[in-house]
Amino acid sequence: MNIYKKSIWVFHLNTGGCNSCDIEILDVLTPYHDVERFGIKLVASPRHADALLLTGPVTKEILPKVIDALLAVPEPKLVIAIGSCTTGGGIWYDTYSTIGGLNELYKVLKEEYGVPEPSTVKIPGCPPKPESIIYGIALALGVVQQKVTTTTARVE
Amino acid sequence: MRSNIILGRGDLEVIEMLNKYLIDKIVGIRNVGDGKLIIDVKPNNLVDVVNVVTDKLGGIFVTIVGNDARSIDNSFHNIYVFSLDSLKTYLLIRVKLDPESPKINSITHIVKGADWGEREVRDLLGINMVNHPDPRRLILPDGWPEGINPLKKEFAHSIRPELNNSECYVPLRSDDVVALPYGPYHPLLHEPEYFELHIKGETVVGVEYRGFHVHRGIEKLGESRLTYNQVPFVAERICGICGFVHNVCYCQAIENAAKIEVPERAHYIRSIILEIERLHSHLLWLGVACHILGFDTGFMHAWRIREPIMNLAEALTGNRKNYGLNLVGGVRRDINKDSSARISKLLKDIKHEYDRFISSLTAVKEVIRRLEGSGLLPKPEAISYGVVGPVARGSALKRDVRVDHPYAAYKDVSFKVPTYSECDNMSRLMVRVDEVYESISIIEQLIDRLPGGSILAENAEVPEYREGFSGIEAPRGEDFHYVLTGRFSKVYRWRVRAPTYNNIPALKVMLHEVPLSDAPLTIASIDPCFSCTDRLLVFDVDKGKKFKVSYKALASGWKP
Amino acid sequence: MSRLSWIKTALEVGVVTKKYPFERVEVPDGFRGLPIFDSGKCIGCTACANVCTPDAIKVVNDFTNGFRRIEYRLGKCIFCGRCADVCPVSAITITKEFELAYTGDVINAIEIKFIKCVQCGQYYTVSRHLKHVSSKLNDEALEGVDICPDCRRRSNINSLIHASGVFR
Numbered sequence: 001m002n003i004y005k006k007s008i009w010v011f012h013l014n015t016g017g018c019n020s021c022d023i024e025i026l027d028v029l030t031p032y033h034d035v036e037r038f039g040i041k042l043v044a045s046p047r048h049a050d051a052l053l054l055t056g057p058v059t060k061e062i063l064p065k066v067i068d069a070l071l072a073v074p075e076p077k078l079v080i081a082i083g084s085c086t087t088g089g090g091i092w093y094d095t096y097s098t099i100g101g102l103n104e105l106y107k108v109l110k111e112e113y114g115v116p117e118p119s120t121v122k123i124p125g126c127p128p129k130p131e132s133i134i135y136g137i138a139l140a141l142g143v144v145q146q147k148v149t150t151t152t153a154r155v156e
Numbered sequence: 157m158r159s160n161i162i163l164g165r166g167d168l169e170v171i172e173m174l175n176k177y178l179i180d181k182i183v184g185i186r187n188v189g190d191g192k193l194i195i196d197v198k199p200n201n202l203v204d205v206v207n208v209v210t211d212k213l214g215g216i217f218v219t220i221v222g223n224d225a226r227s228i229d230n231s232f233h234n235i236y237v238f239s240l241d242s243l244k245t246y247l248l249i250r251v252k253l254d255p256e257s258p259k260i261n262s263i264t265h266i267v268k269g270a271d272w273g274e275r276e277v278r279d280l281l282g283i284n285m286v287n288h289p290d291p292r293r294l295i296l297p298d299g300w301p302e303g304i305n306p307l308k309k310e311f312a313h314s315i316r317p318e319l320n321n322s323e324c325y326v327p328l329r330s331d332d333v334v335a336l337p338y339g340p341y342h343p344l345l346h347e348p349e350y351f352e353l354h355i356k357g358e359t360v361v362g363v364e365y366r367g368f369h370v371h372r373g374i375e376k377l378g379e380s381r382l383t384y385n386q387v388p389f390v391a392e393r394i395c396g397i398c399g400f401v402h403n404v405c406y407c408q409a410i411e412n413a414a415k416i417e418v419p420e421r422a423h424y425i426r427s428i429i430l431e432i433e434r435l436h437s438h439l440l441w442l443g444v445a446c447h448i449l450g451f452d453t454g455f456m457h458a459w460r461i462r463e464p465i466m467n468l469a470e471a472l473t474g475n476r477k478n479y480g481l482n483l484v485g486g487v488r489r490d491i492n493k494d495s496s497a498r499i500s501k502l503l504k505d506i507k508h509e510y511d512r513f514i515s516s517l518t519a520v521k522e523v524i525r526r527l528e529g530s531g532l533l534p535k536p537e538a539i540s541y542g543v544v545g546p547v548a549r550g551s552a553l554k555r556d557v558r559v560d561h562p563y564a565a566y567k568d569v570s571f572k573v574p575t576y577s578e579c580d581n582m583s584r585l586m587v588r589v590d591e592v593y594e595s596i597s598i599i600e601q602l603i604d605r606l607p608g609g610s611i612l613a614e615n616a617e618v619p620e621y622r623e624g625f626s627g628i629e630a631p632r633g634e635d636f637h638y639v640l641t642g643r644f645s646k647v648y649r650w651r652v653r654a655p656t657y658n659n660i661p662a663l664k665v666m667l668h669e670v671p672l673s674d675a676p677l678t679i680a681s682i683d684p685c686f687s688c689t690d691r692l693l694v695f696d697v698d699k700g701k702k703f704k705v706s707y708k709a710l711a712s713g714w715k716p
Numbered sequence: 717m718s719r720l721s722w723i724k725t726a727l728e729v730g731v732v733t734k735k736y737p738f739e740r741v742e743v744p745d746g747f748r749g750l751p752i753f754d755s756g757k758c759i760g761c762t763a764c765a766n767v768c769t770p771d772a773i774k775v776v777n778d779f780t781n782g783f784r785r786i787e788y789r790l791g792k793c794i795f796c797g798r799c800a801d802v803c804p805v806s807a808i809t810i811t812k813e814f815e816l817a818y819t820g821d822v823i824n825a826i827e828i829k830f831i832k833c834v835q836c837g838q839y840y841t842v843s844r845h846l847k848h849v850s851s852k853l854n855d856e857a858l859e860g861v862d863i864c865p866d867c868r869r870r871s872n873i874n875s876l877i878h879a880s881g882v883f884r
Contacts (some may be wrong), residue, residue, distance in 0.1 A: 020396025030459035061297040088791025092316040095373035095701040126794035136817030153755035471744040
């Protein structure tokens with residue numbers, strides 16, 4: 001996944017979340033966490049970005065706008081899904097006015113636009129700590145190894 | 157009928173006045189707690205009753221609760237909520253509507269703030285608002301099929317109807333203005349919302365707002381899939397900044413409905429966390445305001461001061477935000493001696509840092525000059541729009557739920573309600589600046605007086621079909637929750653009215669004739685929280701013509 | 717107070733930036749991180765799934781293959797810790813782990829074998845849950861715990877009918 005040799009610039013896209021992930025994203029830019037020391041910079045347009053920070057469960061109203069923004073990010077693009085709403089739909093995974101998170105968004109992207117899934121890192125948490133977000137970006141850059149794994153235990 | 161109920165002094169006065177002016181129009185009257193009255197009136201008398209309540213009783217409009225009560229008494233209910241601040245009472249006016257074709261006269265011509273509420277009820281419950289000035293859809297996404305109303309009980313929360321993609325949002329605007337899109341994604345907005353600023357030259361003359369990008373169907377979810385003790389976690393996620401307010405407000409509404417005695421210690425812990433949340437929220441806002449002014453030094457310092465507060469919240473509750481602390485009947489986690497000592501020490505540090513920050517900030521002339529005299533909201537306008545929180549207090553309106561309708565542990569502490577009469581962005585900033593000091597003092601008092609005892613009411617039973625409500629002073633103003641309990645430990649109806657809901661309409665006044673460069677700051681000065689509010693409102697300064705515009709056209713440099 | 721006070725403040729405060737990720741950060745006690753499910757302790761009672769607000773914990777009963785699958789989806793979890801509160805055997809621990817970023821999907825599952833009803837031979841509950849409940853009951857109440865609810869209902873009705881003497 002180490003396609004980003006240089007600093008990654010990120011565009012922040014709230015797809016209908018509650019704000020807490022968004023304030024934690026802002027928090028990683030402020031003195032205590034200061035991700036600009038890694039060259040990570042928040043930009044104002046998806047066309048300038050390498051990575052997209054997605055928060056929120058993707059509401060129906062915002063869906064076409066999210067897709068537009070997603071398609072506007074130049075290749076190779078990276079999607080960093082932040083917070084439980086995006087990674088799995090969260091509490092709203094089955095309500096009438098959301099589509100239920102990132103996996104559903106990718107389905108729409110594939111079926112209606114024929115676009116394959118961009119490389120994605122998911123950061124669960126409600127909201128994730130600023131440190132979790134930094135860890136997630138480090139994972140995306142291939143600096144650290146993934147800690148959590150799928151397990152199945154069969155017992156009597 | 158009145159023998160087994162507790163009546164506060166305010167209630168008695170209200171009942172006296174109701175007897176005086178409306179004796180022949182009231183069908184029923186009920187008291188659900190100290191300072192909480194519900195009256196029933198006939199639908200055709202509603203307009204007269206609302207007139208009396210606003211003129212004679214000084215009622216300020218709070219919200220409308222629509223309810224599909226067909227399975228209870230075969231009718232739709234519309235409940236109009238008014239706050240009688242001087243009498244320390246909430247007055248709810250209930251009308252029962254026909255189950256087949258529900259309709260009611262609009263009250264928007266009397267109470268400007270009712271515009272949103274009425275359109276919301278029309279969207280979500282299909283109740284026809286006769287004579288309402290705006291026929292457009294308010295809440296549901298563009299292209300949502302006609303005749304499907306999500307809050308009707310026959311609609312399951314997980315149904316996702318096909319949207320008709322050709323339909324799009326219709327802004328209203330006159331021919332001689334230039335429309336400047338601001339959103340849905342904009343560097344100065346953290347949430348997806350769409351403002352359309354109408355400008356003549358460099359001056360803003362009008363604004364249109366298309367919200368509802370963050371409508372997640374929370375009220376329906378609370379009424380369908382979840383049980384009582386699951387709803388607090390959803391309520392918390394209404395808003396990521398002031399979520400604990402919604403959490404407490406919901407719990408208090410249920411406790412009011414079920415008459416659950418909450419232990420005193422739980423009340424104190426709730427109040428402490430509420431004030432910690434206010435501290436973080438106001439510092440966040442100060443930072444964002446500096447950022448919008450282009451003064452990033454201030455932004456960084458404000459957020460640096462705020463960080464220890466977030467860490468404190470994490471140590472007290474287990475999470476930096478979305479604390480997950482409340483259950484119906486009390487709280488899940490106690491504050492021990494070590495934590496109290498830590499809070500006291502931290503507050504001292506913060507006070508010192510904050511003092512230095514504010515005195516440095518007010519020494520920057522550019523910041524002060526941008527703030528002074530911009531975004532004016534005169535007091536009479538503030539009253540007519542029924543604004544809440546720092547916006548009201550910045551326009552010399554002394555409204556604070558903590559004083560007007562005391563809840564939790566606020567009756568035991570003393571604090572000032574800062575008000576400023578300049579009515580501009582500066583006075584709204586100063587209200588928040590002063591409130592930070594008040595919050596620090598409130599937490600200190602609460603920590604000193606923290607009583608012992610349990611933190612969770614035992615065996616809290618919630619009976620069927622009881623109603624209750626609660627108001628709370630959020631960092632942004634008055635938050636209001638109404639609940640009607642249902643069967644099988646579920647909520648029958650849960651209504652949330654977030655503070656920004658009442659403040660956004662006043663933007664029409666604040667933004668009138670301001671230079672374009674002040675518009676983002678003025679919008680930010682109400683500290684808007686769209687995820688709480690998520691409603692749609694249209695202000696047309698000049699009576700406008702209709703245009704159709706799709707977001708795609710907007711994205712590709714759309715011209716009128 | 718001049719504008720230079722900002723510089724003074726900055727100098728006095730110094731650098732506050734945390735060294736993370738090059739240094740570990742201290743997480744306070746009581747922090748709600750990743751919940752861990754102890755398959756050795758779990759009795760499959762599904763209390764956790766009942767309180768889970770986002771349905772991150774889900775129960776799938778597979779009666780054909782004979783096991784109950786308790787699934788935890790990391791992506792949906794809101795880390796409220798209610799599951800650990802209600803677990804009767806403390807099989808769920810809330811850890812301080814917060815470095816949870818992943819690619820793909822992460823699902824932790826426990827599959828617990830069902831036992832068969834001694835009368836009809838159908839799978840009906842998990843043995844661990846049965847054992848847990850049995851240990852809290854007296855001998856009298858224990859009668860018929862190894863029969864599925866359907867069979868028990870049937871036998872109850874039969875015994876009632878016999879007792880009433882209608883079909884002697």
